[in-house]
Amino acid sequence: MFDEICVHEDCTGCSACFSVCPKGCICMVTDREGFLRPVIDKTQCIECGKCRSVCPVNREWKDDGKVLAAYAGVNKNIDIRVRSSSGGLFSAFAEAVLKTGGAVVGAGFDEDFSVMHKVCTDVNALEEMRRSKYAQSRIGTAYQDVKTLLDAGKNVLFCGTPCQVGGLLTFLGKEYHNLYTVDFICHGVPSPAVWERYIGFRKEKAQAEITDVSFRSKETGWKCYSLHIDFADDSVYSAKVSDDLYLRSFLMDMNLRPSCYQCQFKQIHRQSDITLADLWGAECMVKDWNDDKGVSLVLIHSAGGQRLMELCSDNTEIVPVSLETAIANNPSITKSVSRPALRDAFMSDVNRIPFDKLHEKYCGNNLGARIRRKIAALMK
Numbered sequence: 001m002f003d004e005i006c007v008h009e010d011c012t013g014c015s016a017c018f019s020v021c022p023k024g025c026i027c028m029v030t031d032r033e034g035f036l037r038p039v040i041d042k043t044q045c046i047e048c049g050k051c052r053s054v055c056p057v058n059r060e061w062k063d064d065g066k067v068l069a070a071y072a073g074v075n076k077n078i079d080i081r082v083r084s085s086s087g088g089l090f091s092a093f094a095e096a097v098l099k100t101g102g103a104v105v106g107a108g109f110d111e112d113f114s115v116m117h118k119v120c121t122d123v124n125a126l127e128e129m130r131r132s133k134y135a136q137s138r139i140g141t142a143y144q145d146v147k148t149l150l151d152a153g154k155n156v157l158f159c160g161t162p163c164q165v166g167g168l169l170t171f172l173g174k175e176y177h178n179l180y181t182v183d184f185i186c187h188g189v190p191s192p193a194v195w196e197r198y199i200g201f202r203k204e205k206a207q208a209e210i211t212d213v214s215f216r217s218k219e220t221g222w223k224c225y226s227l228h229i230d231f232a233d234d235s236v237y238s239a240k241v242s243d244d245l246y247l248r249s250f251l252m253d254m255n256l257r258p259s260c261y262q263c264q265f266k267q268i269h270r271q272s273d274i275t276l277a278d279l280w281g282a283e284c285m286v287k288d289w290n291d292d293k294g295v296s297l298v299l300i301h302s303a304g305g306q307r308l309m310e311l312c313s314d315n316t317e318i319v320p321v322s323l324e325t326a327i328a329n330n331p332s333i334t335k336s337v338s339r340p341a342l343r344d345a346f347m348s349d350v351n352r353i354p355f356d357k358l359h360e361k362y363c364g365n366n367l368g369a370r371i372r373r374k375i376a377a378l379m380k
């Protein structure tokens with residue numbers, strides 16, 4: 001009997017193993033940093049090996065280096081574009097698939113604002129799925145739900161991190177002409193436990209329950225976005241990316257999953273049909289697109305991706321761009337971020353000290369924090 005399905009540090013928590021196990025003897029359990037990991041009930045396991053063979057981390061993906069097309073894109077509906085992280089292309093794809101009577105599977109919130117994948121069949125429920133959520137999303141039964149819908153002949157759009165798309169494809173194990181997969185250029189995913197701590201801290205400060213969250217509010221612009229939280233007593237918390245404690249720890253790479261520092265899914269050509277991203281520097285590539293409301297980079301990898309683009313052509317404005325220029329401003333497409341020397345100390349202090357003190361200690365701009373980071377980096 002094997003001890004682990006894949007190398008511990010490489011496990012992305014994609015849940016393909018959990019979804020495939022014929023005995024249902026794998027549970028996804030929260031580890032001490034707050035990330036989900038598979039745990040096998042060895043008394044029930046029949047050693048069929050399916051979990052190991054579907055694990056996308058154990059596969060060698062072939063990168064043929066070929067990108068069929070690179071575009072700058074925006075959703076023509078300005079309200080939807082403003083309520084999306086980038087140019088609102090996800091929403092255009094989703095509406096096109098829903099119009100065919102199909103389903104969209106993407107990241108939404110559960111009742112306590114933890115992030116989870118959900119199935120959506122109604123255009124009014126899309127609002128919750130819009131925008132990036134900077135915490136790892138739980139897959140739960142989403143892969144099984146996708147399979148059931150596909151087998152019933154429905155068109156399905158699945159949107160998730162590259163490792164989640166990898167997990168879905170290995171779980172399905174065969175091609176479906178009615179499946180569209182969309183991933184994005186992925187910086188990495190923060191721990192759900194850190195997010196939970198942070199919203200607990202905000203609720204305590206506001207003395208009110210949270211009613212809505214946007215990690216990517218454009219009230220201060222697309223380039224300099226804000227984290228925005230609405231509370232039940234109509235009060236609001238809003239802080240720019242450079243000032244918010246949680247976003248700073250995300251962008252300083254303190255709270256990411258271990259696999260994100262050595263990501264095996266970073267390449268230009270992907271298994272997905274389409275890769276989305278922020279097209280930073282769009283104003284230099286597409287004349288007149290300089291309203292700071294967001295522009296998407298769209299990389300089409302397959303004929304299915306091309307079909308999806310055509311399905312929503314009435315709702316989108318698309319301009320071809322040079323791939324080299326487009327990705328020059330977005331190194332996360334091929335490179336993992338470095339693991340900060342103080343990352344493990346930050347993670348082990350998350351539940352020990354209040355969030356503002358934690359931030360001050362590890363991510364602050366005060367002299368003490370800067371010296372601590374410098375010494376840790378030198379020692380590393």
Ligand SMILES: Cc1cc2nc3c(=O)[nH]c(=O)nc-3n(C[C@H](O)[C@H](O)[C@H](O)COP(=O)(O)OP(=O)(O)OC[C@H]3O[C@@H](n4cnc5c(N)ncnc54)[C@H](O)[C@@H]3O)c2cc1C
Pocket residue numbers: 083084085086087088089090091105106107115129130131132133134135136137159160161184185186187188189190276277278279296297330332
């Ligand atoms: C954790 C994370 C890191 C990212 N890193 C980068 C980066 O380094 N560079 C870059 O250019 N772009 C990055 N993006 C993608 C970018 O922010 C936009 O999401 C993307 O360009 C699509 O924008 P949109 O306007 O078309 O649609 P949006 O409406 O913004 O896209 C929403 C869809 O994204 C998916 N999604 C949102 N949060 C999650 C999550 N936690 N897990 C899985 N799927 C999720 C959902 O399925 C959701 O429906 C990242 C996104 C996330 C979630």
Ligand code: SF4
Pocket residue numbers: 020021022023024025026040044045046047048049050051052
């Ligand atoms: S070997 Fe088979 S039965 Fe055992 S945990 Fe893996 S998938 Fe489940």
Ligand code: SF4
Pocket residue numbers: 005006010011012013014015016017018037038054055056057167
């Ligand atoms: S299938 Fe996914 S969750 Fe399971 S071990 Fe592999 S990477 Fe981890």
Ligand code: SF4
Pocket residue numbers: 012161162163164186187188189257259260261263264265266
């Ligand atoms: S960086 Fe890689 S391992 Fe981490 S969430 Fe993104 S695709 Fe998955």
